């Protein structure tokens with residue numbers, strides 16, 4: 001880092017950590033678009049391949065641009081090591097395949113990203129890994145689901161789309177008394193709002209595709225944690241299996257981190273304003289947002305998170321027809337299931353992100369036909385409100 005502070009603050013790390021200038025003395029970071037690296041001699045090549053000398057060999061396992069992003073994200077999460085991956089899903093896959101083996105058991109919160117459930121239930125099980133699902137916020141259910149072979153607890157907090165939370169510190173204690181790892185998917189909060197490692201989690205997983213980019217351009221993922229698990233075991237898997245992040249994408253994410261904290265505060269402020277407005281709207285039955293006093297875990301959210309995030313879900317009166325009318329009446333909001341973009345997105349979970357689970361599972365998870373999810377972007381909040389009001393006002 002090119003400044004003298006002994007203990008730099010988050011915003012300083014976001015801008016200064018992870019940059020090593022080349023001899024060109026560039027101010028911004030370069031993109032190292034190279035797949036391989038050359039050696040001064042056969043002896044140097046031999047030493048690097050043997051792991052006896054530091055330095056790059058091949059970009060499937062190290063690239064300076066990817067390393068810059070990894071170092072910056074590790075600093076922001078407060079972790080010793082970070083491994084960047086081609087997508088958020090490949091971060092989860094790499095974590096499981098490098099740290100688990102046949103016969104192991106995972107406990108996952110029920111309301112995780114759909115592809116995560118699919119990966120656990122339909123792929124990892126083929127290789128002898130067992131999985132159970134529990135309601136995210138119910139610590140007793142986590143404890144009851146523990147088996148002698150449980151090796152990993154996996155949680156996403158706040159959850160999608162209902163923004164339920166789990167007490168990370170309590171879940172980490174439970175994991176550690178049973179000698180298992182706690183992995184937290186920190187996609188919705190990012191380290192700008194929540195730092196699971198400082199609360200006792202062992203691994204933090206990211207879909208960099210979302211808020212780390214922040215403008216919907218690139219796919220990427222990352223795992224952050226300690227040197228031995230992440231820096232050695234997960235990197236070892238990546239090096240062999242190859243779900244590597246591209247240098248260009250790493251550069252976009254690395255620059256994205258510089259504005260992460262500002263963006264997350266702005267997403268959160270607008271989301272809170274809109275949540276308050278929605279809660280008073282006569283066509284709205286219920287609003288799910290951790291920043292509202294009506295949220296059952298508002299106090300935990302205030303303690304665990306620096307702000308409440310950009311995801312707001314609301315239940316309109318009148319079921320699917322009414323929800324679709326609100327969505328279809330928007331002119332500015334983007335109808336897409338993606339999130340973490342400067343552009344506000346709106347989606348109907350029951351028929352998109354949660355369309356593949358059974359109607360019974362949706363009822364169990366509280367995902368009704370009238371539910372609408374918004375990932376509040378960075379437009380003027382008054383314009384987002386006006387765009388929603390067009391459909392909502394017609395329902396009254």
Ligand SMILES: *Cc1c(COP(=O)(O)O)cnc(C)c1O
Nearest residue numbers: 087088089113185187207209220
């Ligand atoms: C999008 C997402 C993922 C998967 O990330 P990709 O980059 O799409 O592979 C994982 N977890 C959460 C919470 C997500 O929103």
